[in-house]
Amino acid sequence: MSGFDETFDFVVAGSGGGSMCAALVARSAGKTALVLEKTELLGGTTCKSGGVMWIPNNPFMAKAGVPDSLEAGTKYLDAVVGDHNDAPGASKARRQAFLENGPRMLDFLMGQGLKFSRITSWPDYYDEAPGGSVPGRTVVADLFDANELGDKAALLRPNFLPMPVSLEDALQLPHVKKSWPAKKALVRMGFRIILSKLTGKRYVTAGAALQGRMMKAAIQAGVDLRNNSPVKELIVEDGAVVGVVTEKDGKPWRVGARLGVLVNAGGFALNQAMRDTYMPGSSIINTSVTEGDTGEMIQEMMRHGAAIAQMDSFVGSPLTMPPGAEHWPMKPGVQGVTAAPHAIMVDQTGVRYMNEGGSYTEYCQRMMERNKEAPAIPSWAIFDNRVMKNVMIAGTMPGSKKPDAWTESGYLHTADTIEGLAASLKIDPATLRGTVDRFNGFVGQNNDADFHRGAREYDKWLGDPFHKPNQTLGEIAEGPFHAVPVIPGDVSTLGGVVCDEKARVLRADGKPIKGLYATGTSAASVMGRTSPGSGVNIGPSFVFGYLAAKDAVAAG
Numbered sequence: 001m002s003g004f005d006e007t008f009d010f011v012v013a014g015s016g017g018g019s020m021c022a023a024l025v026a027r028s029a030g031k032t033a034l035v036l037e038k039t040e041l042l043g044g045t046t047c048k049s050g051g052v053m054w055i056p057n058n059p060f061m062a063k064a065g066v067p068d069s070l071e072a073g074t075k076y077l078d079a080v081v082g083d084h085n086d087a088p089g090a091s092k093a094r095r096q097a098f099l100e101n102g103p104r105m106l107d108f109l110m111g112q113g114l115k116f117s118r119i120t121s122w123p124d125y126y127d128e129a130p131g132g133s134v135p136g137r138t139v140v141a142d143l144f145d146a147n148e149l150g151d152k153a154a155l156l157r158p159n160f161l162p163m164p165v166s167l168e169d170a171l172q173l174p175h176v177k178k179s180w181p182a183k184k185a186l187v188r189m190g191f192r193i194i195l196s197k198l199t200g201k202r203y204v205t206a207g208a209a210l211q212g213r214m215m216k217a218a219i220q221a222g223v224d225l226r227n228n229s230p231v232k233e234l235i236v237e238d239g240a241v242v243g244v245v246t247e248k249d250g251k252p253w254r255v256g257a258r259l260g261v262l263v264n265a266g267g268f269a270l271n272q273a274m275r276d277t278y279m280p281g282s283s284i285i286n287t288s289v290t291e292g293d294t295g296e297m298i299q300e301m302m303r304h305g306a307a308i309a310q311m312d313s314f315v316g317s318p319l320t321m322p323p324g325a326e327h328w329p330m331k332p333g334v335q336g337v338t339a340a341p342h343a344i345m346v347d348q349t350g351v352r353y354m355n356e357g358g359s360y361t362e363y364c365q366r367m368m369e370r371n372k373e374a375p376a377i378p379s380w381a382i383f384d385n386r387v388m389k390n391v392m393i394a395g396t397m398p399g400s401k402k403p404d405a406w407t408e409s410g411y412l413h414t415a416d417t418i419e420g421l422a423a424s425l426k427i428d429p430a431t432l433r434g435t436v437d438r439f440n441g442f443v444g445q446n447n448d449a450d451f452h453r454g455a456r457e458y459d460k461w462l463g464d465p466f467h468k469p470n471q472t473l474g475e476i477a478e479g480p481f482h483a484v485p486v487i488p489g490d491v492s493t494l495g496g497v498v499c500d501e502k503a504r505v506l507r508a509d510g511k512p513i514k515g516l517y518a519t520g521t522s523a524a525s526v527m528g529r530t531s532p533g534s535g536v537n538i539g540p541s542f543v544f545g546y547l548a549a550k551d552a553v554a555a556g
């Protein structure tokens with residue numbers, strides 16, 4: 001190899017979920033490692049996110065006496081993801097590699113000083129499926145004081161939760177009026193705010209705690225982390241990837257990679273041209289990813305022969321967009337409204353067509369399927385006044401007065417009767433009345449005979465834990481009645497380059513491109529087109545980053 005401005009053993013393009021995990025593996029084998037991040041800030045969408053990793057059979061479950069096993073995880077992914085020929089990212093071999101290496105990856109990171117715990121209750125999204133877990137398989141990083149990063153603290157990307165609260169506590173806060181654990185969570189947060197003021201600590205949570213802790217470990221281990229360093233090209237010699245072209249001081253800078261290059265540069269949620277090609281009809285406006293998620297590294301890998309798959313799929317995020325929300329970096333979710341008791345969702349003809357609980361990815365897929373039969377984008381969240389009083393709507397506090405612009409723009413509709421609401425929505429009043437009456441009948445029987453909402457634990461988890469007998473089923477009966485539009489948004493794309501169980505990037509003929517690895521949303525997801533539980537994007541990104549570096553070190 002020649003003509004490089006500098007050379008490392010292992011080079012990572014993008015500072016996503018698996019990037020620093022991979023770099024730490026390389027460092028632990030005595031190899032040099034460089035992470036190149038295009039934007040000003042490190043950590044990617046992972047840093048902004050919940051930071052939850054879905055790791056079946058993780059050590060925190062065993063410690064808490066929560067049953068799980070490799071066999072249960074296998075059964076579950078077999079049932080929920082399955083062997084689809086059109087989802088090669090989710091091959092049986094990759095699913096197995098993910099399941100077997102998740103706990104090993106965690107052990108490795110804990111050995112590097114990382115601190116994790118589990119959320120005590122976050123059911124798998126198909127908990128009723130064979131091998132499903134009701135307590136859930138989530139792992140999160142403990143709160144982190146960003147000051148521990150010293151002069152690199154300013155490079156850590158902010159999280160969507162700008163509060164010093166653990167995710168476990170944050171999940172309690174919406175129930176603060178009714179729940180003692182929630183009140184305690186609020187007190188803990190208040191105490192931490194005071195402590196931060198007194199001591200100067202700067203707690204970050206969720207994805208920023210995860211990536212902050214990863215940055216700290218990476219810096220301590222001697223990983224070279226560089227921001228404002230876009231990877232522009234892969235350098236290929238004799239069919240093998242041997243380095244990258246990045247930028248230094250605005251000029252091209254060639255970096256050699258003796259053992260290989262890992263691409264962890266996100267998906268293409270902000271690339272409208274790629275959306276138009278692979279997900280026609282979808283828009284960059286309805287995503288909450290960070291600004292670097294523009295897909296060019298997927299295109300660069302394709303240029304060198306990488307196969308792609310699952311490009312039509314995304315991690316769903318049901319949204320409601322009040323006026324101005326198209327400019328919000330975090331688009332407002334709405335499943336907490338439609339899965340609350342006393343709420344449903346209907347298409348534009350007033351017909352209910354799905355379980356309003358369940359996986360957010362499936363929720364959005366169902367909206368799009370329905371839209372082929374009847375106008376369903378947007379659909380309407382229909383709810384009674386109890387939801388208005390008790391649930392956050394588009395980022396506003398429960399029960400708060402809603403902005404006048406909401407009604408003036410036709411975003412929020414309100415009427416004293418269901419028929420009046422239907423008229424306001426230009427829906428046939430008898431149809432909407434019939435839909436609501438039918439749902440109310442199911443509530444009386446505690447059995448949603450049409451769509452089985454509330455039969456699985458995850459549906460209930462999305463509802464109100466204090467609502468009896470079913471946390472997600474309640475009559476729509478107390479006026480005034482309200483409606484807001486619902487659209488299928490996203491928090492990531494699921495398609496990317498096809499990789500094998502070692503995270504090696506494959507050509508269409510199934511042969512690996514020597515020296516090239518991919519993980520995270522740059523790769524076609526090991527979950528196929530599904531979201532089986534919370535953390536199924538970040539967990540695999542870490543695991544396949546871990547495996548990529550192991551393979552590169554072993555092969556080198």
Ligand SMILES: Cc1cc2nc3c(=O)[nH]c(=O)nc-3n(C[C@H](O)[C@H](O)[C@H](O)COP(=O)(O)OP(=O)(O)OC[C@H]3O[C@@H](n4cnc5c(N)ncnc54)[C@H](O)[C@@H]3O)c2cc1C
Binds near residue numbers: 043046289
């Ligand atoms: C609010 C929110 C909450 C979420 N919560 C969760 C959750 O709890 N658990 C979960 O599993 N998923 C969650 N998701 C989805 C999840 O965050 C993403 O799917 C995941 O973080 C993607 O990680 P990644 O490893 O692909 O890389 P990313 O974290 O997307 O990082 C990729 C990085 O590569 C950089 N990059 C891009 N191109 C280049 C280039 N050419 N050169 C150098 N760098 C480049 C980007 O700027 C970016 O920093 C959430 C998403 C959002 C928006």
